[in-house]
Amino acid sequence: MEKSVAKVKEILKYKFKKKSLLEKALTHASYIGSPWYECFEFVDDVALNIAITKYLFLNNTDTGLGLLTDLHSMNLxxxxxxxxxIRHGLYRFLYRRPSNTFMLNENVSKFATKIESKGSECSHYYHVKASxxxxxxxxxxxxIVYIDxxxxxxxxxxxxxxxxxxPLVDMETLDKHPVTMLRAL
Incomplete structure (x- = not known):
C-alpha cells in the first residue's frame, strides 16, 4: 500500500495530512477487512461539482447558460x-480482492484499449462504455482531498x-461531442 499511496501523491501533487484517507480512497469494496472508497461518494459529487463549476464559470465568462451546462455535464x-x-494510470493503484481482480481488470482493459485506439482527444471516448x-x-x-x-x-x-x-472539455471539444451535434440540428 505504501508504494501506491506514494505514487498517487506524486500524480496529485497534493500533500496529505491524513495518509489513511488516500489508502481508503484506493480500496475497492472487494478488498476484505478494509474501508473502501464508496464511503466517500457522499462528498465526492459536491467537491467535483463545485470545483468544475467555478473553473468553467471563471474561464467561460462570455458563454451562455446552456453551453455552460453542457460543459459541466461533459466534464463530470x-x-x-x-x-x-486511465490517463494517469490510477487504476493500477486500486486495492482489490484477487478473486475479483480478473473481471475488473478485463473491463478496465477493454475500456483502455478502446480509448487508446480512438486517440486522446476528449470528443472520442464518450460513446465507449466505461467500468x-x-x-x-x-x-x-x-x-478525500476535500476532506483532508x-x-x-x-x-x-x-x-x-x-x-x-x-484536459477538460472546453468549447472547442464540446462542439465535436455527438450529443451537442445532435442538439444543433
Missing amino acids: CSTRLAYVT KVLADIVESITA CDFNLGIVKSKDVMNLLK
Whole structure:
C-alpha cells in the first residue's frame, strides 16, 4: 500500500495530512477487512461539482447558460472521469480482492484499449462504455482531498488538483461531442 499511496501523491501533487484517507480512497469494496472508497461518494459529487463549476464559470465568462451546462455535464460524466483514471494510470493503484481482480481488470482493459485506439482527444471516448470503478477512483480521490483539507474548496480547486482532471472539455471539444451535434440540428 505504501508504494501506491506514494505514487498517487506524486500524480496529485497534493500533500496529505491524513495518509489513511488516500489508502481508503484506493480500496475497492472487494478488498476484505478494509474501508473502501464508496464511503466517500457522499462528498465526492459536491467537491467535483463545485470545483468544475467555478473553473468553467471563471474561464467561460462570455458563454451562455446552456453551453455552460453542457460543459459541466461533459466534464463530470462517468466516461470522462474514467478517461482521467486511465490517463494517469490510477487504476493500477486500486486495492482489490484477487478473486475479483480478473473481471475488473478485463473491463478496465477493454475500456483502455478502446480509448487508446480512438486517440486522446476528449470528443472520442464518450460513446465507449466505461467500468464504474474507473470514475469512482477519481471521485474518491477528489473527495478525500476535500476532506483532508478540512473541507476547504479553495484547495480542491487548486491548480494541482484541477490538473488531474485535464484536459477538460472546453468549447472547442464540446462542439465535436455527438450529443451537442445532435442538439444543433
